[in-house]
Structures are given as structure tokens and as C-alpha cells.
Amino acid sequence: xxxxxxxxTHTLFLATITQTRAMTTTCRxxxxxxxxxxxxxxxxxxxxxxxxxTNDARPLAxxxxxxxxxxxxxxxxxTDDGRGNVALTVAxxxxxxxxxxxxxPLRVGTLVIDALNDSRLSLKWxxxxxxxxxxxxxxxxxxxxxxxHVGIGVNIASAPAVPSSGSDRGRRAAKIPGDAVAIAQRxxxxxxxxxxxxxxxxxxxxxxxxxxxWAADLELRETGERVKPVRxxxxxxxxxxxxxxxxxxxxxxxx
Ligand code: BT5
Numbered sequence: 001x002x003x004x005x006x007x008x009t010h011t012l013f014l015a016t017i018t019q020t021r022a023m024t025t026t027c028r029x030x031x032x033x034x035x036x037x038x039x040x041x042x043x044x045x046x047x048x049x050x051x052x053x054t055n056d057a058r059p060l061a062x063x064x065x066x067x068x069x070x071x072x073x074x075x076x077x078x079t080d081d082g083r084g085n086v087a088l089t090v091a092x093x094x095x096x097x098x099x100x101x102x103x104x105p106l107r108v109g110t111l112v113i114d115a116l117n118d119s120r121l122s123l124k125w126x127x128x129x130x131x132x133x134x135x136x137x138x139x140x141x142x143x144x145x146x147x148x149h150v151g152i153g154v155n156i157a158s159a160p161a162v163p164s165s166g167s168d169r170g171r172r173a174a175k176i177p178g179d180a181v182a183i184a185q186r187x188x189x190x191x192x193x194x195x196x197x198x199x200x201x202x203x204x205x206x207x208x209x210x211x212x213x214w215a216a217d218l219e220l221r222e223t224g225e226r227v228k229p230v231r232x233x234x235x236x237x238x239x240x241x242x243x244x245x246x247x248x249x250x251x252x253x254x255x
Contacts, residue, residue, distance in 0.1 A: 029192025030061040030090065032185070038062075039069040041089035042151050046144055049091045056093070059195055061188035063088040065180055070153060073140055073251075076168055084157030086180040090191045091149045097199045102236040105141050105251065106208045108150050111194055112137055113211050115186040116154070118176060122213035125229060125238045126251045130213070134159065134174025152187055156180050205232050 031052070038044045045062040052060065067087045070078035080087060098104055109127030116129065116137070124130050129137035136159075140151040157180070159173035209232055217226045218240065227240040227249075237248040 028189055029196065030059045030188050031056065032188060033060070033062045034181075035062060035064045037066040037068065038064050040067055040071055040151075041087050042071065042140065042142060042149055045089040045091040045149055046147075049093060049147060054093075058093075059188075059192050060091045060093070061088060061184075061192075062091070063181075063184040063188070067153075071140065071151075072138055078138055078140075078153045079160040079162070079173075080153070081158055081160050084180055085153065085155050085175075086184045087151070087153045088184045088187060089149055089151045090188055091144075091147055092195055093147050096148055096195055097197060098201075098204070100201065100235055103201055103204045104148070104150075105139060106232070106236050107194070107199065107204045108139050108141065108152070108191070110204070110207045110211055111190045112139060112152055112154075112187055115190045116176060116178075116183065117186075121176070121211075122216075123208060123211045124216070125212065125218070125232075125249075126236065129154075131174040131176055133216070134172045135162075135170065136174045136176050150191065154180075154183055154187075156183060201234060204236075205234065208232060 033048060035044060041062045041064055045060060048062060049060050064087050065084050066082045067078070067080045070080050070087055072078045096104065098107060105126045109123045109129065113121050113123055113129050120131055121136065122130050127139040128135050137152060137154040142149045142151070155173055155175040156178055157175070159175040162168070162170045162173050212229070214229055218229060219226055225242055227242040230239040230241050230246060233239055233248055237250055239246060239248050
């Protein structure tokens with residue numbers, strides 16, 4: 001009884017320290033905000049950006065350790081069991097330095113994997129971050145008028161159970177050890193620095209290709225067909241080889 005009370009007090013104490021640290025620290029290149037909890041940082045970022053001074057051109061980063069209604073692509077969900085993973089949206093109010101824009105999800109993938117800084121990680125097209133085959137981080141890019149919102153979820157404290165059937169069917173989740181606030185800030189900082197630099201399409205293709213696991217088979221979501229990745233095309237599509245020969249995939253085909 002006493003031990004359990006002490007454990008609960010300790011956990012509460014640590015959570016309070018994390019909150020305070022997250023709310024009081026700043027990021028070099030972005031306008032950093034920390035929320036205790038939110039349905040989705042994608043929606044919070046939209047609201048906070050709308051409320052901000054329109055002359056402020058800095059990217060706005062909104063992070064939390066708990067989302068109650070996180071989303072993935074195409075209406076899928078991003079699960080968060082409230083045990084200290086991190087969810088982050090970086091909203092870019094003005095132009096981003098990349099053409100064609102179809103390469104943006106790939107560039108975000110390289111920036112996230114670099115911020116996580118663990119040699120065991122690899123990218124799965126277009127931008128899932130995998131640790132030994134399990135999904136550690138997912139990335140969602142949405143546009144809202146002129147603004148582009150980049151959402152990133154990283155499993156740190158826990159890897160949720162991913163359904164093996166239904167629309168949220170997916171590969172198993174994995175987690176990466178680390179400090180949630182520090183990881184969110186490194187990702188936000190990397191995106192902030194990138195948004196102020198010059199980027200080009202060839203570099204995105206090279207950087208992404210160097211971080212991908214080319215040996216891993218890919219499973220197509222709709223048909224379950226397994227294909228081999230061959231190379232990235234200049235616009236970010238993935239050339240694959242299947243039973244019927246080679247073809248190019250556009251995003252959202254894979255498990
Ligand atoms: C993604 O979509 O992977 C993009 C996830 C983006 C989440 C961030 S968190 C911050 C921001 N705020 C939001 O509300 N969203 C963004 P997709 O490729 O569609 O993958 C979704 C699929 O991944 C689900 O259908 C499950 O199969 C699986 N999944 C869900 N939660 C997961 C988790 N925590 N870890 C690993 N896999 C998960």
C-alpha cells in the first residue's frame with residue numbers, strides 16, 4: 001500500500017517535471033508550444049496558427065505527450081495509450097524550400113530519422129520509421145490554405161497493439177528509448193533549420209535512399225501482394241518489382 005502510494009507520487013512528480021520542462025524550454029528555430037493533452041496536434045496547430053500574429057513567419061511546433069484522437073492518413077487512427085509517447089505538429093505558415101512538393105513527405109522522413117539518431121532505424125516508403133521491422137514513428141502531411149502541417153508521432157514509452165484486421169490493420173508497433181520532450185524538440189528543431197535552408201530534389205532522393213531498407217519486401221495494403229522496392233523516381237514515387245514486372249507506386253499503398 002505504502003509502496004504503491006510512493007510509486008504513484010513518484011510518477012506524478014516525474015510527469016510534473018516533464019510538463020514544466022516542456023513548457024518552459026524553447027526551440028532555436030521554431031515557435032514551440034507544449035500542451036498537456038489534446039485530441040490531435042494537427043487541429044491544435046491549426047487553431048494556434050490562426051490565433052498568432054500573421055507577421056510571425058516562424059514554423060509553429062505543437063507537441064504533447066497525450067493525444068486522445070490522433071489521426072493517420074486516409075481516416076486511419078494513430079493510437080496513443082497516454083503513457084508518454086510524443087505527438088508533434090510543425091506548421092509552416094509560408095513557403096517551404098522544396099520542389100516538387102510531392103517530395104516533402106520523404107524529406108520529413110529523413111529529418112525525423114536523423115533526429116531520432118539510432119543506427120538500427122530505417123525508412124519505409126514513403127516515410128514510416130521502422131525499428132527492426134516495427135513501426136516507431138508515423139508521419140502525416142496536410143495542407144491548410146497556404147500553410148503546410150507536418151504531424152509526427154513517435155512511440156517512446158510504449159508501443160501500442162496494432163489491429164491485424166479492419167481499416168486500421170498494420171504492421172506491429174515498436175518503440176525507441178529516449179526522452180519525449182527532447183526528441184520532440186530535436187525533430188522540431190531539425191524541421192525549423194531545414195525550412196530556412198535551400199533543398200533540392202536530387203538531394204532528397206539521395207538522402208532518402210541512403211536511409212531506406214532496400215532488402216525488405218513491401219506488402220500492398222489492398223491486395224496483400226508482396227513487392228520489392230527498386231528505386232525512387234524523381235517525383236518521390238517508388239518503383240517496385242512484383243510478380244507482373246515493374247511499376248511505380250504512389251503513396252498510400254503499403255501496410
Ligand atoms: C501515419 O499514418 O503513420 C501517420 C501518423 C501521424 C501521427 C501524428 S501524431 C501528431 C499528429 N497529430 C495527429 O493527429 N496525427 C499526427 P498511416 O500511415 O495511415 O498509419 C496509420 C496506421 O499505423 C494505423 O492504421 C495502424 O495500423 C498503425 N498505428 C496506429 N498507431 C500506431 C502507433 N502508435 N505506432 C505504430 N503504428 C501505429
